[in-house]
Amino acid sequence: MKRLFANLALYLFHIGFVRPVLRWGVGVRYRRRNLVPRGPCVVVSNHNSHLDAAVLMSLFPLGRLPHVHPVAAADYFGTNLIKRTAAMLLMNGIPIERRPKGGADPLQAIADALEAGESLVFFPEGSRGEAGVVAPFRPGIGRLVRKMPGLLVVPVFLSGPERIWPRGQVVPVPLSIDAIVGKPRSYSPEADPKEIAEQLQKDVLSLAPPAPPLPQAQPDPPLRVAICCLDRETRKQAFHEVCERLGRSEHTLGIADPVIEVDAEGMRELTGPIPQPRGRPWLGALAWIFRTSGLFKGQKFVEMVDRAQIDEALGQRPAARIVVTDGSALVDLLAWAHADSYHGVSSETEMNHLLHFLSGRKPIPASKWWTFIRKAPEVWLVNSLDLAHPPVPDVLVHIRPPVAKLMERLRLRGEELEQHEHDPYLEKLQAGYAVVGELLVKRGKVDFIEFDPTEEPLERLVEEVAEVCLRRAAPETEISPTATP
Amino acid sequence: MVTQFLERIPRLDLVLAGAVTIAGLFALLTRRRGGRFRELPGWAGFWVFAAVVLISLSHAPKYISFALLATWMFAALRTYFFVAPVRPRDRYAILASYLSIPFAIWPAYLGSEGLFLAVVPVSLFLFIPAFLAISQPEKGMLDSMGRTLLGVVIFVFCLAHLGLLAHHELTGVLELFGILVLAAELPQRLAGRFRSGKGWVKPTIGIPISLVLAVGSGWFFGPLCGLVDDDAARAGLLVFVAVTMGALVNGAVSEDLSLTSPSARRGRGALLDRIVPAAYAAPVYFHYLNYFAP
Numbered sequence: 183m184k185r186l187f188a189n190l191a192l193y194l195f196h197i198g199f200v201r202p203v204l205r206w207g208v209g210v211r212y213r214r215r216n217l218v219p220r221g222p223c224v225v226v227s228n229h230n231s232h233l234d235a236a237v238l239m240s241l242f243p244l245g246r247l248p249h250v251h252p253v254a255a256a257d258y259f260g261t262n263l264i265k266r267t268a269a270m271l272l273m274n275g276i277p278i279e280r281r282p283k284g285g286a287d288p289l290q291a292i293a294d295a296l297e298a299g300e301s302l303v304f305f306p307e308g309s310r311g312e313a314g315v316v317a318p319f320r321p322g323i324g325r326l327v328r329k330m331p332g333l334l335v336v337p338v339f340l341s342g343p344e345r346i347w348p349r350g351q352v353v354p355v356p357l358s359i360d361a362i363v364g365k366p367r368s369y370s371p372e373a374d375p376k377e378i379a380e381q382l383q384k385d386v387l388s389l390a391p392p393a394p395p396l397p398q399a400q401p402d403p404p405l406r407v408a409i410c411c412l413d414r415e416t417r418k419q420a421f422h423e424v425c426e427r428l429g430r431s432e433h434t435l436g437i438a439d440p441v442i443e444v445d446a447e448g449m450r451e452l453t454g455p456i457p458q459p460r461g462r463p464w465l466g467a468l469a470w471i472f473r474t475s476g477l478f479k480g481q482k483f484v485e486m487v488d489r490a491q492i493d494e495a496l497g498q499r500p501a502a503r504i505v506v507t508d509g510s511a512l513v514d515l516l517a518w519a520h521a522d523s524y525h526g527v528s529s530e531t532e533m534n535h536l537l538h539f540l541s542g543r544k545p546i547p548a549s550k551w552w553t554f555i556r557k558a559p560e561v562w563l564v565n566s567l568d569l570a571h572p573p574v575p576d577v578l579v580h581i582r583p584p585v586a587k588l589m590e591r592l593r594l595r596g597e598e599l600e601q602h603e604h605d606p607y608l609e610k611l612q613a614g615y616a617v618v619g620e621l622l623v624k625r626g627k628v629d630f631i632e633f634d635p636t637e638e639p640l641e642r643l644v645e646e647v648a649e650v651c652l653r654r655a656a657p658e659t660e661i662s663p664t665a666t667p
Numbered sequence: 668m669v670t671q672f673l674e675r676i677p678r679l680d681l682v683l684a685g686a687v688t689i690a691g692l693f694a695l696l697t698r699r700r701g702g703r704f705r706e707l708p709g710w711a712g713f714w715v716f717a718a719v720v721l722i723s724l725s726h727a728p729k730y731i732s733f734a735l736l737a738t739w740m741f742a743a744l745r746t747y748f749f750v751a752p753v754r755p756r757d758r759y760a761i762l763a764s765y766l767s768i769p770f771a772i773w774p775a776y777l778g779s780e781g782l783f784l785a786v787v788p789v790s791l792f793l794f795i796p797a798f799l800a801i802s803q804p805e806k807g808m809l810d811s812m813g814r815t816l817l818g819v820v821i822f823v824f825c826l827a828h829l830g831l832l833a834h835h836e837l838t839g840v841l842e843l844f845g846i847l848v849l850a851a852e853l854p855q856r857l858a859g860r861f862r863s864g865k866g867w868v869k870p871t872i873g874i875p876i877s878l879v880l881a882v883g884s885g886w887f888f889g890p891l892c893g894l895v896d897d898d899a900a901r902a903g904l905l906v907f908v909a910v911t912m913g914a915l916v917n918g919a920v921s922e923d924l925s926l927t928s929p930s931a932r933r934g935r936g937a938l939l940d941r942i943v944p945a946a947y948a949a950p951v952y953f954h955y956l957n958y959f960a961p
Binding site for chain 2: 206208209211313314342345348351353355356357358360392
């Protein structure tokens with residue numbers, strides 16, 4: 183008779199209060215609820231709120247409610263009649279002593295329930311802890327798993343209860359909850375309880391969705407370093423040496439073909455989540471139709487767009503503290519426009535306009551399309567077709583070998599010289615890089631380093647770049663106004 | 668018998684139900700194409716509910732329809748605060764935002780536009796920032812305030828205008844609103860909407876079609892609720908502008924909240940995508956009907 187009344191109270195509480203509140207007040211969304219087994223199991227999840235047990239119990243169909251027991255801490259829920267009634271009667275909890283006396287096994291009551299075919303809701307963290315923080319799982323769950331070989335454990339990740347009713351708050355604030363159910367699994371009874379608990383924590387955390395961004399919680403974008411030089415060999419060498427040097431101090435990504443990752447463990451090709459450059463034929467066709475020339479002829483234009491897109495993607499999803507690029511789409515395009523479209527004579531206003539067009543801040547007015555298509559088709563394609571928003575580098579390095587030496591290297595290449603590869607033009611182009619560097623410095627927050635490799639060894643440049651980058655990449659320390667003399 | 672039954676149903680209700688059905692069938696047929704077509708069934712499902720709310724506001728007893736509207740506002744606001752979290756210490760500002768729903772619904776229930784304008788903009792928009800300022804105004808308060816107020820503006824202030832529309836002397840203006848929003852939204856959804864910094868090729872197809880459809884729907888269906896065809900066409904034009912603005916704002920907000928992945932756009936983030944353009948259009952439509960097309 184006592185059991186009958188207990189079940190009646192349980193059903194009334196859940197049908198009349200818990201489930202309507204979860205359905206209409208909170209709006210719980212279950213993902214993969216069908217994975218909860220029909221037989222006895224232990225549902226394990228992160229724990230930040232009193233709501234957690236109710237949400238996990240609602241994973242089970244109503245018919246199984248009397249056979250599902252949240253494991254409740256006796257030292258907390260057994261302290262007064264109200265808590266005891268709520269936890270043991272209305273929530274059907276099983277009390278356990280977190281600090282047992284006299285060598286008693288605190289898990290015995292749970293093991294007995296499982297043997298009797300009941301299911302459990304278990305929080306291996308032990309208590310609610312700090313909101314949004316998953317504390318290490320205690321080895322108790324591991325001991326339980328060892329005790330009951332073949333026991334099915336269902337990992338669940340709860341997102342939302344920690345914001346609705348965290349520890350220390352009296353009034354719950356309705357927000358949504360996501361309950362993400364993982365695949366049930368059993369653990370080897372031979373494994374160490376601590377290892378089982380750690381594995382289980384990994385299983386639970388692997389279900390966590392990416393946290394929504396909080397105000398002011400955006401990570402800093404990476405520091406961007408662009409290495410520009412008209413001599414391909416020198417640029418490649420400087421790029422690799424700078425990456426290697428910076429990688430020793432900070433996690434660094436190098437955008438070239440292929441994208442590389444450098445850290446204390448060394449340099450390696452990146453195969454992770456960052457998209458690799460891929461030449462798209464339609465871009466090449468566009469470059470051919472609109473007759474892009476010089477530095478951006480045909481396939482070179484496609485490569486420039488691909489790299490700019492990767493560079494842009496890295497800014498939105500910071501994957502490293504420093505990003506070094508082999509060239510810079512923005513700087514290269516501006517310098518090229520200065521030399522080619524403006525014949526080496528451009529005003530600051532014109533360059534600023536170009537900068538806005540290339541970075542996607544302003545569309546090119548339709549009235550100027552024809553001018554751009556004729557004189558700077560690269561800029562028009564990037565802007566009007568929205569191909570990329572090449573970012574402004576934080577540190578711009580321009581390696582400026584003497585033009586005579588540059589021509590000598592180009593002749594040694596053994597290929598036919600292109601239309602723009604002659605002394606006066608290369609002079610204009612190099613001057614274009616200097617103009618762009620000065621413009622960016624004037625706009626602020628950009629360090630511009632110009633370097634002549636015939637006057638000083640490359641190591642000197644690498645050290646200078648490293649010094650500037652590491653100073654800028656270091657976290658800013660707030661200076662108290664009272665501390666100033 | 669079916670004809671007799673259909674004759675008893677107001678024409679605009681039938682048109683709205685038909686429009687939603689067509690949108691739903693189209694969504695079901697095209698969802699396998701992937702991309703943005705996969706989001707269409709969810710959107711069509713949302714419009715089934717929206718049509719029920721609009722029709723009930725038009726015909727059902729007010730205590731039922733306004734309770735439905737308030738529930739809708741609450742559910743929308745709750746999901747918004749889930750995807751756009753504020754600082755943990757600002758949780759009581761969220762509570763204040765929920766409490767603003769009855770304050771907005773009450774004058775709408777009474778049909779008092781004056782009281783609505785006094786209570787909602789003057790009281791709530793000033794009261795909620797003060798609530799936020801009670802907690803220590805540390806870094807991030809302005810962001811939290813922006814997030815909270817945007818939620819209240821869109822999901823309380825804008826949607827409450829649907830309640831005010833329920834008191835309009837012409838019956839059927841709510842159904843016409845649903846038809847106009849659907850007409851303005853569907854082509855933009857299919858062809859691509861205008862989004863800041865996302866190029867212009869796709870919107871150049873979607874926007875003119877939705878403009879023509881919205882204005883045409885207004886001109887064609889407006890007289891069914893007693894509006895002059897020119898006035899109704901202008902209402903269609905304004906709804907089109909508001910829906911486009913709403914989609915633009917929603918795109919920017921989703922971008923900021925990183926809700927741009929396909930899974931986020933079909934999950935909780937989908938709510939913003941579905942409701943914001945319609946919510947944006949409600950005040951514009953209401954004030955146009957009230958002051959310029961009596």
